[in-house]
Every structure is written in structure tokens, then in C-alpha cells.
Amino acid sequence: MNIFVLLKQTFDTEEKIIIENGIITEDDAQFVINPYDEYAVEEAIRQRDEHGGNVTVLSVGPKRTSDALRTALAMGADEAIHLLNDDIPEDASCIAKVLSAFLQNKDIDLILGGYFSIDNGDGQVAIRLAHALNLPHVSSITSLSIQEGTAQVIRDAEGDLETINVTLPALFTAQQGLNEPRYPSLPGIMKAKRKPLKELLIDDLHLASDGLIAKTTQQTVFLPPKKTAGVRLNGAPDDQVKSLIAKLQEQIHL
Numbered sequence: 001m002n003i004f005v006l007l008k009q010t011f012d013t014e015e016k017i018i019i020e021n022g023i024i025t026e027d028d029a030q031f032v033i034n035p036y037d038e039y040a041v042e043e044a045i046r047q048r049d050e051h052g053g054n055v056t057v058l059s060v061g062p063k064r065t066s067d068a069l070r071t072a073l074a075m076g077a078d079e080a081i082h083l084l085n086d087d088i089p090e091d092a093s094c095i096a097k098v099l100s101a102f103l104q105n106k107d108i109d110l111i112l113g114g115y116f117s118i119d120n121g122d123g124q125v126a127i128r129l130a131h132a133l134n135l136p137h138v139s140s141i142t143s144l145s146i147q148e149g150t151a152q153v154i155r156d157a158e159g160d161l162e163t164i165n166v167t168l169p170a171l172f173t174a175q176q177g178l179n180e181p182r183y184p185s186l187p188g189i190m191k192a193k194r195k196p197l198k199e200l201l202i203d204d205l206h207l208a209s210d211g212l213i214a215k216t217t218q219q220t221v222f223l224p225p226k227k228t229a230g231v232r233l234n235g236a237p238d239d240q241v242k243s244l245i246a247k248l249q250e251q252i253h254l
Helices: 035-051 065-075 092-103 125-133 186-192 237-252
Strands: 002-006 009-011 031-033 054-061 079-084 110-114 137-147 150-157 160-167 170-174 197-200
Touching: 002 035, 002 125, 009 065, 031 035, 031 065, 035 054, 035 065, 035 110, 035 137, 035 170, 054 065, 054 092, 065 079, 065 186, 065 197, 079 092, 092 125, 110 125, 125 137, 125 170, 137 160, 150 170
Parallel strands: 002 054, 002 110, 054 079, 079 197, 110 170, 137 170
Antiparallel strands: 009 031, 137 150, 150 160
16 A cells, blocks of 8 residues: 655644744744644554555655654654745645645555644645545544455544545545554664655646745734633622623723
């Protein structure tokens, strides 16, 4: 099986976010594989070990992203492709176009990715990529079983579970509970240094940067307001309701 994994490098979940002039500062910040993408990497390795084949980890990101790709290789992936994003807008539509340009002529059996990234949280890239490649797509899966070219997946449907049968090739995004990602072992880390990690630019994909027009733009980033002390509403229930409505109206006009 030829398995591709979509990977993104994000801030460490324990990292303190510092914002300066409406931009998140990366100075001295620690970065990790997006947690949902870890499930995808682990599942790809398990499926390869069961069915044979090759696992290629694919990421669009800055130079530092190579660290996350090396971690995926140390977990057990076979090779990695790093698409440098110097000329790529930080936009789900553009990222999907770049990934599609790389994958469109590849022999694909399975594509796995995380349900969403913990930094932007839009969960659009995989869906847009599946549409661009004309592949069936199921999101938020918690189980994957493959037999004779057909995948049976169970997906988390907001508190319920759905079982879906899909003919491969297909694209699935991983939800928490799909598996327990392994930690890279020392032998795995040593082997990762010898595994291929290829860097590509937009020019290598024959995709003109002026054709990548962002569908969305980020105006500013800000932290949520600090929590204030609660207010007790006294009196009869009708009076409490009137008081609550008045306070909510005050908040709207602040």
C-alpha cells in the first residue's frame, strides 16, 4: 500500500502563547507534531505493517517543520516530503492546492491526516484535498480496518458513532481514540537520520505562486479577555431574568 500522511507542525500544547502587535511570537517557542496528526502517523505505520507498502509523510511549512518530519520518520514512517511555504499563503485553500499538485500523479492507496490542527482549528485542508483529488473522504475516524481494497471506518459523529464502508483509494482524518501514538525509540531516531527527507519549492511542483490566492486572511490575533468575578442575581425569578437581559445588553454595547 502507498500511504501518505498529512502532517503539520504546531505549538507545543503546553507552550505559553505570547502575542505582540497582533501576531503570535515564535521566539524560544517549542513546536511539535500536531496531536491529531500523530494519530494519523501511527495509523499509517500500523496499516503498512499489516498490509505492506510505504508510508510517506507530507508537510507544508517553514524550515523548522523538518524537525516534526524527522520525528515522524523516527516513529517509523519510510520517507518525508517537506514543501517549503515561503511563497505559500497561510490559507487552507492554498495549502490544499499545493498538496494536490504534489499528489495528483502519485500512486495512492490511502491518505491520512489529523481531524484538525490545534492552532487554526479549521479542519479544511484534508476535505479540500480530497475534493481536488476526487477521492472519497471520511472525517474524525476512531477505527480503520482494511480488507481487499475496502476500508471500514467508524467515525465520531458528535456523540454518536457511524460505520462507513469506503472503496480505496480514500482520505481519512483521525480523531482521538483511533490509536495510541508510539514514542520514537532510540533505534528509530538513529534510523530516521538515514531516511530520505526531500525539500521542494513551488517551482518544483510547476505551480505558479501567483495562482495561489488566499480565500481567507487573518486580520489580528488576540487572547481571550481575563475572567472577571461572577455576579449573583437576587430577587424573584422575573426580576433576575430582567437583570440578566440588561447586563447582556450592556455587554453587547461595550
